[in-house]
Amino acid sequence: MESYFGQKYLRVQDDLKHIPRGTILLEDQIISGYPHVGRILTLNPGLSQHFQAPFIAEEKIDGYNVRIFQSESGIKALSRGGFFCPFSTDRAGDFIPDALFKKYPDLIVCAEIAGPENPYNLEAPPFIKSDIHLYIFDFMRKGKFEFLSQDEKKEIIEEFDLSSVNTFGIFNADQPQKIIELTERLDKENREGLVLKEISKRNHRAKFVTPNSSLEDIRTTSLFMHDVENEYFVNRISQIGLYMKEAGRIPDDELYRQLGKALLDGELNAYEMYLKEGRVKHTFRCRFHGKNSAYALIEQLNARHPHGGIQKRSLEKEDDMWVLEFDRVFAKTTGLFGYFIGGGLLFD
Amino acid sequence: MESYFGQKYLRVQDDLKHIPRGTILLEDQIISGYPHVGRILTLNPGLSQHFQAPFIAEEKIDGYNVRIFQSESGIKALSRGGFFCPFSTDRAGDFIPDALFKKYPDLIVCAEIAGPENPYNLEAPPFIKSDIHLYIFDFMRKGKFEFLSQDEKKEIIEEFDLSSVNTFGIFNADQPQKIIELTERLDKENREGLVLKEISKRNHRAKFVTPNSSLEDIRTTSLFMHDVENEYFVNRISQIGLYMKEAGRIPDDELYRQLGKALLDGELNAYEMYLKEGRVKHTFRCRFHGKNSAYALIEQLNARHPHGGIQKRSLEKEDDMWVLEFDRVFAKTTGLFGYFIGGGLLFD
Numbered sequence: 001m002e003s004y005f006g007q008k009y010l011r012v013q014d015d016l017k018h019i020p021r022g023t024i025l026l027e028d029q030i031i032s033g034y035p036h037v038g039r040i041l042t043l044n045p046g047l048s049q050h051f052q053a054p055f056i057a058e059e060k061i062d063g064y065n066v067r068i069f070q071s072e073s074g075i076k077a078l079s080r081g082g083f084f085c086p087f088s089t090d091r092a093g094d095f096i097p098d099a100l101f102k103k104y105p106d107l108i109v110c111a112e113i114a115g116p117e118n119p120y121n122l123e124a125p126p127f128i129k130s131d132i133h134l135y136i137f138d139f140m141r142k143g144k145f146e147f148l149s150q151d152e153k154k155e156i157i158e159e160f161d162l163s164s165v166n167t168f169g170i171f172n173a174d175q176p177q178k179i180i181e182l183t184e185r186l187d188k189e190n191r192e193g194l195v196l197k198e199i200s201k202r203n204h205r206a207k208f209v210t211p212n213s214s215l216e217d218i219r220t221t222s223l224f225m226h227d228v229e230n231e232y233f234v235n236r237i238s239q240i241g242l243y244m245k246e247a248g249r250i251p252d253d254e255l256y257r258q259l260g261k262a263l264l265d266g267e268l269n270a271y272e273m274y275l276k277e278g279r280v281k282h283t284f285r286c287r288f289h290g291k292n293s294a295y296a297l298i299e300q301l302n303a304r305h306p307h308g309g310i311q312k313r314s315l316e317k318e319d320d321m322w323v324l325e326f327d328r329v330f331a332k333t334t335g336l337f338g339y340f341i342g343g344g345l346l347f348d
Numbered sequence: 349m350e351s352y353f354g355q356k357y358l359r360v361q362d363d364l365k366h367i368p369r370g371t372i373l374l375e376d377q378i379i380s381g382y383p384h385v386g387r388i389l390t391l392n393p394g395l396s397q398h399f400q401a402p403f404i405a406e407e408k409i410d411g412y413n414v415r416i417f418q419s420e421s422g423i424k425a426l427s428r429g430g431f432f433c434p435f436s437t438d439r440a441g442d443f444i445p446d447a448l449f450k451k452y453p454d455l456i457v458c459a460e461i462a463g464p465e466n467p468y469n470l471e472a473p474p475f476i477k478s479d480i481h482l483y484i485f486d487f488m489r490k491g492k493f494e495f496l497s498q499d500e501k502k503e504i505i506e507e508f509d510l511s512s513v514n515t516f517g518i519f520n521a522d523q524p525q526k527i528i529e530l531t532e533r534l535d536k537e538n539r540e541g542l543v544l545k546e547i548s549k550r551n552h553r554a555k556f557v558t559p560n561s562s563l564e565d566i567r568t569t570s571l572f573m574h575d576v577e578n579e580y581f582v583n584r585i586s587q588i589g590l591y592m593k594e595a596g597r598i599p600d601d602e603l604y605r606q607l608g609k610a611l612l613d614g615e616l617n618a619y620e621m622y623l624k625e626g627r628v629k630h631t632f633r634c635r636f637h638g639k640n641s642a643y644a645l646i647e648q649l650n651a652r653h654p655h656g657g658i659q660k661r662s663l664e665k666e667d668d669m670w671v672l673e674f675d676r677v678f679a680k681t682t683g684l685f686g687y688f689i690g691g692g693l694l695f696d
Contacts, residue, residue, distance in 0.1 A: 038693025046691030206693060225585070230578025235694060237573065241615035242688060251612055257601050259608030264599055267589035340590060343394025345386025345554060346583060 004084040005296070007073065011082040018145055022082035026071060032145045034065055034080060034110055034138075037195060040206040041242045043176035051173040053200040056150055057182060059166040060207055061135050062125050062192040062216075063114025068092045069142065070101035086300060087119050087286055090293035095134035100160050107156075110138035110147075112165070119286045119297060119326075123220040126190045131287060136164040137195065147203055170199065179208065180247050187212045211240045211255075215262055222266020224280060224330035233263070270330075274337040281329045283313065287321040294324040307331070352432040353644070355421065359430040366493055370430035374419060380493045382413055382428060382458055382486075385543060388554040389590045391524035399521040401548040404498055405530060407514040408555055409483050410473050410540040410564075411462025416440045417490065418449035434648060435467050435634055438641035443482035448508050455504075458486035458495075460513070467634045467645060467674075471568040474538045479635060484512040485543070495551055518547065527556065528595050535560045559588045559603075563610050570614020572628060572678035581611070622685040629677045631661065635669040642672040655679070 002011050012023040012033060022033030040046040065080045066088045075096070077088030096109060115132035116124045139148040139156060148156075157164045168182055183193055193209030214236040221228055240259070244251055270280045288294045294315050301310040305328065313325040340346070350359050360371040360381060368381030388394040413428045414436045423444070425436030444457060463480035464472045487496040487504060496504075505512045516530055531541060541557030562584040569576055588607070592599055618628045636642045642663050649658040653676065661673040688694070 036695050038695050040691065040693055041688040042691055044691075049691035050693070222585075225582050230582070231696070233581060234573045234578070235696060237570075237611050237615055238684075238688065241612055241619060245616070245619055251609075251616065253605050253609075256608030256612060257605045259612055260604030260606065260610075261599075261601075261608075263585050263611075264589055264604060264607055267585055268593070268599065271589060271593055336586075340389040340586065343388065343390055343392075343397035345388060345398070347384050347386050348579070348583060 002083075005073075007071075013082075020145075022067075022078065022080050024078065024082045029069075029071070030143045031067060031069055031078060031108055032140055033082060034067060035205075037205045037207050039239070040196075040208050041239060043179055043208065043246055046206070047176050047179070047196075048173040050204060050206050051196070051198050052202075052204075053198050054170045054172050055196045055198045055204075056170050057168040057179065058137055058195045058197060059168070059186070060192045060195045060209065061112040061114050061137075061165060062121070062123060062213065063112040063118065063132075063135075064120045066092075066111055066113055066134075067140070068096060068109040068111065069107065070105055075101065083300065086293045086296035087288065088113055090288045090290055091132065092134075093289075095163055097160055100156070100162070104156070106142045108140040108142060109136055110140060111136045117286045119284050119301070119324075122223075122282050123216055125192065134163055136162050149203075150197070150199055165195075168194070171196075176246070183208060183210050183243075184247060186210050190216070209239065211243045214239045214243075215258055218259070219262035219266065222263050223270050223282070224333040225263075225266060225270075226333040226336045227330045270333055270337060271341075274334065274341065278334075278338075279329050280333045280337060281311075281327040283325060283327050285323065285325045287318075287323050289321065291315065291322050294322050297324070298326060301326070301328075305329075350431075353421075355419075361430075368493075370415075370426065370428050372426065372430045377417075377419070378491045379415060379417055379426060379456055380488055381430060382415060383553075385553045385555050387587070388544075388556050389587055391527055391556065391594055394554070395524055395527070395544075396521040398552060398554050399544070399546050400550075400552075401546050402518045402520050403544045403546045403552075404518050405516040405527065405542045405544055406485055407516070407534070407539065408541045408543045408557065409460040409462050409485075409513060410469070410471060410561065411460040411466065411480075411483075412468045414440075414459055414461055414482075415488070416444060416457040416459065417455065418453055423449065431648065434641045434644035435636065436461055438636045438638055439480065440482075441637075443511055445508055448504075448510070452504070454490045456488040456490060457484055458488060459484045465634045467632050467649070467672075470571075470630050471564055473540065482511055484510050497551075498545070498547055513543075516542070519544075524594070531556060531558050531591075532595060534558050538564070557587065559591045562587045562591075563606055566607070567610035567614065570611050571618050571630070572681040573611075573614060573618075574681040574684045575678045618681060618685060619689075622682065622689065626682075626686075627677050628681045628685060629659075629675040631673060631675050633671065633673045635666075635671050637669065639663065639670050642670050645672070646674060649674070649676075653677075 001008055010025040012019055012021055015021050020033030020035045024031050066085060067078045069076060075092050077085045077092050079085045101107060112135045113132050114125055115128040117131045139153055171178055186193060187210035190212050192213040196206050198204040218233060218236055221232060273280050298312050309329050309331060311327045313327060315322060315324045349356055358373040360367055360369055363369050368383045370381030372379050414433060415426045417424060423440050425433045425440050427433045449455060460483045461480050462473055463476040465479045487501055519526055534541060535558035538560050540561040544554050546552040566581060566584055569580060621628050646660050657677050657679060659675040661675060663670060663672050
């Protein structure tokens with residue numbers, strides 16, 4: 001049993017047959033978790049392995065996943081894991097009109113929140129220059145463990161003129177070349193890639209990302225490379241390599257240089273930061289309508305990153321918004337730097 | 349209890365207080381394991397942290413560690429982990445004269461075997477063009493858990509004109525700059541680095557390696573990046589970064605290019621190999637005096653890499669030696685490639 005502003009609820013912490021992790025039970029409402037979407041590394045024969053019917057190609061946005069719904073005490077936003085997110089809850093109304101839930105009280109909006117001023121991701125899509133934006137990519141209904149169809153989704157998005165992810169049309173499993181043409185274009189624009197969604201009852205999905213998005217992941221994460229689960233880099237290098245093969249591209253010196261720089265510069269920046277500040281951290285900044293939402297976020301982050309992992313810097317009013325700044329300290333990277341720079345021995 | 353050609357022995361499988369892993373008990377003889385030597389990432393203040401007396405700088409050779417000694421049934425070689433090595437045992441006599449053990453029957457020779465034709469390492473120092481070579485860096489005595497002093501070592505090496513590692517003189521903890529000058533020279537020659545050994549009773553040691561050797565490790569290992577323990581790449585990137593800082597070098601595009609290429613080309617080579625052969629492997633080749641030694645090596649490798657991890661290719665007489673060729677299949681990398689290329693989904 002967990003609680004959020006006094007509201008008690010149950011949270012499903014791991015996938016349980018058809019009930020995804022992050023599903024919550026709130027009073028008499030069940031809000032399904034958002035199911036995992038696997039990453040496809042090879043379109044041919046991957047597409048025909050996975051898709052039994054035509055599929056729609058939607059743009060994948062590099063942000064964090066939220067589910068937004070109407071509760072008794074107002075509109076709420078849940079993170080992927082099923083935690084109430086004070087930031088997303090505070091800001092949901094900027095992107096979703098109340099009228100949507102008035103007409104469809106059972107609706108669950110599934111969306112990505114992305115942008116340079118968000119409290120979770122260090123990176124943001126290049127086309128969002130400030131603050132955040134929200135992009136809807138699915139709807140569910142309370143108590144159900146399935147998505148609305150593409151047609152139903154489109155209808156609601158158009159009815160309320162909602163902000164949603166780009167769609168690039170409908171494809172078949174025998175068109176890997178068309179998908180590559182599309183991702184080649186997205187790659188040039190430093191966009192993340194695609195989510196492919198079968199137009200069928202079973203509604204099967206797969207992600208496919210651009211090499212520039214893998215490079216950007218590596219570039220961002222190398223600052224705290226000792227804190228991430230270890231397959232992180234190896235899997236992304238595999239993604240880049242397999243993508244190149246599939247796109248018929250031969251890696252050139254510029255790609256090698258970018259990959260090497262993405263890895264090494266993070267390490268060197270972390271070193272400089274450690275020498276200057278005694279820790280390796282990232283400063284997050286995000287904007288709230290309500291001061292209490294900012295306090296609630298800090299409290300929640302503190303619980304998830306104990307032992308000083310989160311350090312509030314400031315909370316100040318700017319125009320009509322509260323701007324919170326806080327540091328997230330990367331504990332393992334900080335500790336290892338201290339150890340290495342202090343002359344510690346590495347046994348391998 | 350283990351056995352080797354009918355000889356039973358006990359093997360210490362983990363460090364146990366002052367008894368290192370790889371120590372063996374053979375009839376009435378105890379052969380100490382070779383203790384771990386930690387890697388130092390920052391000379392200043394690392395040197396003064398670790399060394400309380402002057403230390404000798406020896407060249408570190410990129411090969412595998414053996415201990416060679418006289419048993420009742422002849423000269424034997426043990427691997428780091430305390431396994432009898434049929435290959436090293438077969439070849440030890442090429443580098444160590446019988447006269448050494450006649451005069452010093454209690455001696456344990458600690459050495460690195462390196463070269464392009466060895467059964468364990470995929471990489472070899474650039475200065476060994478074919479076959480293998482052996483470089484002595486320490487002596488121990490049976491039943492003792494300590495090394496002979498530098499003076500005693502030098503005396504025996506000179507007396508028998510033995511092949512040993514280069515030494516570069518004696519340094520103090522306040523001379524990190526001298527050590528960097530030395531490794532800068534080694535780096536230009538693509539040599540691995542140094543082992544620093546305190547000239548004192550406690551005989552403390554630390555390794556310090558060149559950035560080119562870390563790059564070479566990455567270049568070699570990226571072929572089977574999914575098979576290595578995961579800190580492998582991250583730790584080597586840290587080593588390169590911290591070395592650059594200490595040497596006052598600013599990473600340039602050429603270093604970035606080399607690092608990116610080291611990582612990505614292995615992945616692409618693995619892909620090509622998988623498509624052509626259905627597996628990711630390395631072909632080892634090594635030369636024996638005795639045909640039975642080659643069979644014994646294959647048997648031992650099979651036991652350590654079950655489920656077809658080792659596949660013999662050929663064993664043929666060339667001049668007066670038996671030349672064995674075998675493949676080592678990288679199981680996890682092969683499996684993942686099969687999965688990815690078959691269109692499998694990666695959940696992360």
